[in-house]
Amino acid sequence: MKAVVTIMPKQSVLDPQGAAVAQAMQHHGLGGVGKVRVGKSIEIELPEGASETTLHELCRDLLSNPVIEDYTLAIQG
Amino acid sequence: MKFAVLQFPGSNCDQDVIQALRTFEGTSADYVWHKTTSLADFDAVVVPGGFSYGDYLRCGAIARFSPIMGAVKEFAANGGTVLGICNGFQILCESGLLPGALVRNRDLHFICEHVNLRVESSDSRFTSKAKAGEVLNIPIAHGEGCYFADEATIAELKANDQILVRYAGRNPNGSLDAIAGIRNRAGNVFGLMPHPERACDPLLGSADGRVIFESLLS
16 A cells, blocks of 8 residues: 655745746746745555554644645555 | 753754853753653753754654653643744644744745844743843844744734744744744743854853843743
8 A cells, every 4th residue: 555645835835945946947948937836745655454544644743734734645555 | 940951863952052051040951862751850841953853854843753742742731841942943833832833934045143033022931031122132043934824823822922022123034923932822832943042142142042041040
C-alpha cells in the first residue's frame, strides 16, 4: 500500500516562494504567468492494514500544518 | 528560579540562553535533552532557537513530537512558565501551545539584525517589568518569522491582550499585524521570534532583553 500526500499553502497565506518562482519563470522566457504556489509531495510506503483515519490524523498532525496548509491524500493499492 | 533549557538535535541557542540566565541573581539554568520525559523540579522552561531537526518538513514540526514535549505540555497545562524563542516559538505553535504559525519571511531573505520591538502589554509575567509602549532593541535572526493566523484568531489575540510585542517601525518579515511575540490565553506561555538572550549584555549592542527575564524573576 502506498500513499501520496500533497500539501499546498492555503490561499490565504502569502507564498513569497511562489512569487519568486513566478518571477523566475518570466526570466526563463514564459511571460504572463499568473499566480504560482509551491507545495510539497510526500510518498509513503504504508504498513499492511493502515487505516485511512490514522492516515488523515498523520496528515493533520505531522505532515501538514492545518493553520497554513491544505492537504490531499491519495492511497494506492 | 530553576530554568530548564531544552535541547533538540539542531538547537543552537541553548548555550546563549543558559549564559544569559546565569547573569541574573537567584536563577539556575540546566540543559534538558529532548529525550528526557520529566520536568520535575523546574520552575520555568525555555525552548531555545536554532534549527531543530534541520527545519525539515516545517520549522518545529518534528521537534513537536520529541519525548520532552509531552512533559512541556503537561507543565504548561499546570500553569508552568514556558518561553519559546525563535525556533522555540515555532515549536510552541506547531505543538498547539500557542495559536497561529510562522512562515517564510515576506522578502524571502534570512534577516539578521537588531530591530525595535514595542511592548504592547505589561500585563503578563513576561513583561511586567516593562512599560506598555516601551521600545526594546533586540536582534532577530530568522528566515521563517512571518507570523500568520486566520482573521478570527488575530481578532481573539487582540481582544484578549495576547500580543505582547510588535515590530515597531519597519516590519522585517511581513508578520500579520506586525506581531513579534504572543502569549497564550492563560498567560503562562510566551513565544517570540526575536532573541532576548542576545540582548542581555551591553557588549553585544543592547541589554534591552534583560527586562523579560527580570519580569519572570520578579
